[in-house]
Amino acid sequence: MKSIKVFAPATVANVVCGFDILGFAVNEPGDELEMEMIDTPGVNIISIEGDEGKLPLDPSKNTVSASIISLLKKLGREDVGFNLKLKKKMPMGSGLGSSSASAVAGLFAANELLGKPLSRLELLPFAMEGEALACGHGHADNVAPALFGGFTLIKSYDPLEVIQLPVPKLFCALLYPHVDVPTRDARQIIRSKVLLKDAVTQWGNIAGLVSSLYTHDYDLLGRCMKDVIIEPIRSILIPEFDNMKELAMGNGALGFGISGSGPTVFSLFKSKENARKSLEEMQAMLNKLGIDSNIYLSEINEKGPVIL
Template sequence: MKESIKVFAPATVANVVCGFDILGFAVNEPGDELLMKSATKPGVRIISIEGDEGKLPLDPQKNTVSASVISLLRHLRRDDVGLEISLTKKMPMGSGLGSSSASAVAGLFAANELLGSPLSKMELLPFAMEGEALACGHGHADNVAPALFGGFTLIKSYEPLEVIALPVPKLFCALLYPHVDVPTRDARQIIRSKVLLKDAVTQWGNIAGLVSALYTNDYGLLGRSLKDVIVEPIRSILIPEFDYMKAYAMENGALGFGISGSGPTVFSLYHSVDDAQKVLTSLQKHLADKGIKSNIYLSEINETGPTVI
């Protein structure tokens, strides 16, 4: 067994506009870094957490990263193993960027590597979903799957769990995180439990169109498919200046614009990195003029998932 390992796990964009709970993709920036060391004393311990402003628990049973690893070791019947975790959060929490997913994936990937890779990434996925359930109450895979596999992922079904890797065209993703509070639980509660059949049919067409566009590199179809008639009209109410930001992005080169996860982060996709940077800079200034601070990130799609650093 190796003595130590340091890994990076990426942030993710879940839902991808029309794919509520079934689509997601990973980005190169931001993400989490984790240092894991083997220890002589059995059990999983969190040595330190940086970048969380003291918000995350150090109790290994209550923290997403350690709880996921504990579950993995229990499954492998390795109660003889001792692991020490130092986590560095390099992404905002509660932002809609899959912060808890990145932590869980980083921990599981590191532990699996230290143990000689007994499980495949697909076999690690249920443990990452357990961590996600601990963090936000729902064990969905649209964040953890792309964080683990990289690229675009489609959750074809949950029972049984089936995840499909989709092609990754050349795209630039612009992310803007406004400093407003939109808790995941609150964002889920306002979603309608029933939808009109005509809206469902429209949404199914958009999802199918988006998947087809990824396979055929049809950027025009991709842009026409990045539309949500069910969730976005409701959730966008919680995000200040959403309508302005979307209109500005779409008028300045964006293929599509939407909410990352449950928000408040918004994202847009581009052919051109220059267009993406221009929109990010302009929208950040617009929010600042409204008294709203924000973080911005510009990244290509991450195709690898977690990596050793």
């Protein structure tokens, strides 16, 4: 096999209370990548669609190519090269793991064409390198669910340990308001110290949320989707956050929060119809305020990247 086309999913990181350690993948949106293996060494970006010219074509500066270059060096396969055509089918800077999807798509495709020398777990550090290039911090709560699918828990970073969690039947409603919330800025406003009582509350919510996934206890899941540390600060960067949350919860959402560093917000539902109604109402409210938005409705993606 000399060429391949793959899809890698968008992700929701943090999942309200699980800052930097929890995340899950969704079926829509995501990125598509066409890759051709060539005999000439080097990774070449032939084209990028859907980025409005914002992403660099320099292979050393682009998430998707830089991850592959690092992989080839590690494997001692710098004798081969790849031509890449990337289709960004998701908004960038949205909090949906755009850079993670690109890195995962590239690594998954390259690994397939090279005969699968590495497992998905072994590919994870390379994806984290790409994430660090894109946003300055190589956290895994986006790249791990994009690579493995489903819900993932980052148990530790040193050593890196990732746990795949059960996936109950859920519908994820995503709304991306067209406002700018850079990841670096969203991280800088977070407090460096927290009260012990807040930390204890947060630990309880994280533990309860993980337990709810194993037991499929939707009521428990809803009670645990609360953040007393990060969301109260970050939510001020997102227009109408409280009103959108009220609409979602009023339509039966189990929980509502910020996807990654925002500005995308997400909510989880048992009912697809309620999820769609919630999205339509939130989008209509923003439209009246002159704020455009994209909406997506998806089940949890359990496969991660796939060959198209």
